[in-house]
Amino acid sequence: MLFPAEMQATWKTGLRDAVAPTLAALHQLPLSEITSQNSLSPAAVEKDSDEQTAELKRQLALLHSDLQQLRSQQNNQGLTERLFHPQLVQAARLLPDQQERWREAGWLNVGNEKVREKDWVLKSDRPLVDVGTDQKVNVDQLLLTNRQIVGQIDQVGRWSSTYRPLTDEQFRCPATILNRETGQRYDDLAGSLHGQGEPECSLEYIANTIPVSVGDLVVLADPDRRFPAPLLLGEVKTATVAQNNPFWEITVAPVTGDETLREVSVITERLNPVRLAVPTNETEKGARK
Known part of the structure; x- marks a missing residue:
């Protein structure tokens, strides 16, 4: 996939600025400290690598979400202003x-x-x-x-x-999936978040053609992109598809917010x-x- 030159330049600048402090810190470390860090056990190296991979995936999802937002704004520039x-x-x-x-x-x-x-x-x-x-x-x-x-x-x-x-039994809200790995949102195929009077909610009417994984985010459906960023409702806790059912069966751990x-x-x-x-x-x- 090719991105516009100005977007590539922006990402390159961001990456350069992100790694600059790390490189500067490495130059200031004594050689003995660098050597001791390189002598970590294989298990510690693997754990550190997993954490770095998870962080890179999170940043990639955010970049994908930002890119989709930019594309949506460009596509809507010629549309009539919403009432x-x-x-x-x-x-x-x-x-x-x-x-x-x-x-x-x-x-x-x-x-x-x-x-x-x-x-x-x-x-x-x-x-x-x-x-x-x-x-x-x-x-x-x-x-x-x-x-x-x-x-x-x-x-x-x-x-x-x-x-x-x-979690109230009468709570209803249009909702959709935001893929944690890619940042992809499915606003055009939105479902409905239902409170159940229990600690968990259910996400109804999500077509089984949409990829859903445990840990994906559940956000307010916003097909017109009225809000500058996704508004969070919760996180997918379980997701299964029964035979001959066109919809996912999804339980959601809702955001609790800070009651204080x-x-x-x-x-x-x-x-x-x-x-x-x-x-x-x-x-x-x-x-x-």
Whole structure:
């Protein structure tokens, strides 16, 4: 496969910069230390070689993913601007004591019924975030932290909303496979990640024509490449194909995220201002009429 000259130059520069510190460090080592390192046992050399191979494979997968992203962007340059763009609404997960006081109306009991939160939020057992209809949040929108999907909006109140973790039985999300070895994504053949009320999730409707291996990543399906990088949902734990079944049977170890991190983002959508803008010549025509 031949790559553009400018891309080859970029990779060569990156490789040169990556190995430069190592070469400089080797020149500074005394000859005795270099000799002692070369006298490692065969088992130690083999282990070190395996680790280096694994790291090179990971870097190669990232390079493949970046290359595909560049190709997708080049192919989409001539397309019409999308009508909707993703927009992140900043939110925070309520701490346990905050949730308790909120549900007991400890902050709402001010003698005015109009300020009360919606009952379906207050009476739910699911965790809470501090945004609601006041921030134009809607049901089923995804929660994001550190490029990891950690939940999905369940019920929306005026100022707060409940959300379903990935393992919740009602969690559903379009998902696909990202091959850990090659960085290949299969957004056009996406399936659905299902919570099961257990520590593991299932990935449904992935065609058995797609290569799937244990350790492959499960990411949010994004055929339009709306996001600059894959949004992680989990990792393939088991993958089998039953006889005469057109789909894989896949169990997924979902990302757990850091529960101590309160800051999250709700993935919403906004109208693309480029599409809404009226061309100057059309404005002039309307004025003449």
